[in-house]
Amino acid sequence: MRRPLGSKTLREILLPLGRMLVFVVGAGAVFSCLMLALALLCRGSGVDKLLISTQGIDILSYTLVNLPQVLIDGVTLGFVYAAIALGYTMVYGVLEFINFAHSEIFAIGAFAGVEFLIAMDKLGALAAAGPLGSYLYLTLALVVSMGAAGGMAMLVERVAYRPLREAPKLVPLISAIGVSFALQDIIRLTESLTTGQFYRVMPTFGEFDKRLPLFTIPRGADSSLVDIQVKSIVVIGAAVLMLVALNYIVNATKIGKAIRSVAQDRNTAALMGIGVNAIISFTFLIGGALGGAAGLLYALKFTRIDPFVGFMPGIKAFTAAVLGGIGNLTGALLGGIVLGMLESFAGAYLGTFTMGAFGSEYKDIIAFLVLIIFIIFRPSGLLGEQVSQKA
């Protein structure tokens, strides 16, 4: 017998990696081209003249100079969204309902990891850790985040969703919204009772804040430096690793097969000897763990967290999941990257292109507007929903 296992393993690792590369490059290229086309159209317009008078640069070069930084920010944000979106999409795939408490699972992961790092910082361990040690502590913090968030997700499923599994679809949805509010205030209460703080700040350690210069772009008399922060690389790297691992678990392992079969038909899966409850619990565990890790990565990137930190990323990741086709793992990945890019592009260029009439505060509106328009024409998302087999 040949070794089907080995080749399958390799395939399940390389395939998602390839997909990610295609998505990132593809989305980046599409958005860049659209933006440059827009800049070309705007040449000679009021926007162009305003830029030349205030900053001494024409619109096309302005777009070009900012493009690399916008792309880097977009990809980083996109991977964070993708990691959260997977939690929504996995639960939807298995149970066909939106777990609105997932944004709080994300927040719990962020708090657990940051609290762990703060404790380590107080012990002086972080300051003493060398460059390698800092990565070790970050990995440990990720494990803590994933454990706390995954555990909480399982608990939520057991307490709030399992008793309602046979109820009409809207009932667990309401329950999820309730859990979401309850968890927000539980975090708030725990934090104010134990530390008396509302904000927690990620301790600064290691070399995560360092910037690696990539290249410089000449810009009139002076030049603009394009660089990438070490922590952006860490965020992207960690997210890619987790996404590959998840893809492997779902597509190449026995338990993954069980998850897929439960998603396809719960009753038949049960008849085949699959413990449906255990599998659903496991789905929540890995979805939650992924969300928790995303929470810590988010805290690493944006440094400050509060008990309501999960709300906006949660809503956006949910959007990303719908955009990609809910229930579809690859779709969630693509949706996250597209949404991250969209937000980054809108935020960076909107103010300039509208001559300040619409500032970057409208970036979310643009992102959601695009989503609505897109959903009208393609209701099942970019890559299509994956629930058809269920009917």
Place this chain on the structure above:
Amino acid sequence: MPESESHKEEAKMRKRILVALCALAVVSLLFVGCGGTQAKVIKIATQSPLSGGMSAVGTDIKNGAQLAIEQLSGPLVKLGYTVQLAPFDDQGNPDTGVANAKNIVADPAILAVVGHYNSGVQIPSSEEYHSANLVNISPANTNPKVTDRGYAEINRICGRDDVQGAVGAQYAASKGIKSAYVLHDKTAYGQGIAEYFQRQATALGIKVLGFEGTEEKANFDSILTPILASKPQAIYLGGMFDQWAVLIKAARQKSFKGLFLSDDGFDSSDAAKIGGDALLQGAGTYYSTVSGPASVYPGTAKFITDFKAKFGSEPQPFAAQAYDCAAIALAAIQNALAASKGKLPARADVAAAVRALKDFQGITGTINFNAKGDLTKAKYFIIQVTSSDPSKWSANKIDQTLDIEPPQ
């Protein structure tokens, strides 16, 4: 379980619930009865954010007022009144503030309101106070609209944003700043002060490269890209520390070297907690404020000791102002009581008595109100952040102190 039995069970359950509800009703009636017998109570309400991100400052506004009531209510106690503090949590949210204001207005024992930290909350809430003739003395609300409506009940013991924004712009010009980018948080307060800054800055020849509002609290990447591309010498931040400390950190990590200038919303030790060393990097971080650290005022030495003894920490900005607000309320109630010969005065009389105070000696200075409820002369400060240690926030360096009359 057979059906009839389950019915019986259900009926039993219902009866039990009914009994419990009746008991609850009786108990609550008892409580209401108790309230009625204690007649001579005067309450002073505070409204400030006691929970959420701005609770550090908000709690100390409440604590300042509480200290004043404990220390200064002696004369009223002698007249046989009990003076109580009624603290309300407005959560820095206009809706909550207005809902609280309705409750405050409905309680006849409340004769004065000390409060609001956020102008955006004070402005709608004070409409309620105004229609009930209830006096409101504000320790911290700087938006011009607070007093420009000309309500007889609304007073403040701090400066105004139209002056504060201009003071900020003058300071930037004196520092040799030639170009600035203006950001605000889209609240009545933040956007207001940013507009006043922009107006004065343009008049002084500072090039304003952009004027933008954002409610973003974490991800400033895409906002910063065009700002940093326009290479401003300074960034003006109109709004609250919880947003701007994060932005400053993000901008410094993107190697922005210029100067940050903010407003009194930035004045909270939590800014140092969030921003850390980023506040000290580059050309530094400055903020204008209408309330210096408590130690600047000559009369606050005792206040600081008492405050530390009671609450165990340095008073946050506006705590001393809140103390004075409560002191003013108590003095006005006393005067109104004297005029009404010991009868509980009407709310309108208390409001009139506040305006009628002449040369009131507060711990933050001598207080006189003009016809609109502004101070006849208010202090403005420009402060530089000098330490990333939150506990040393009140030791930040005062760069400039100005006494300016409000515009009429």
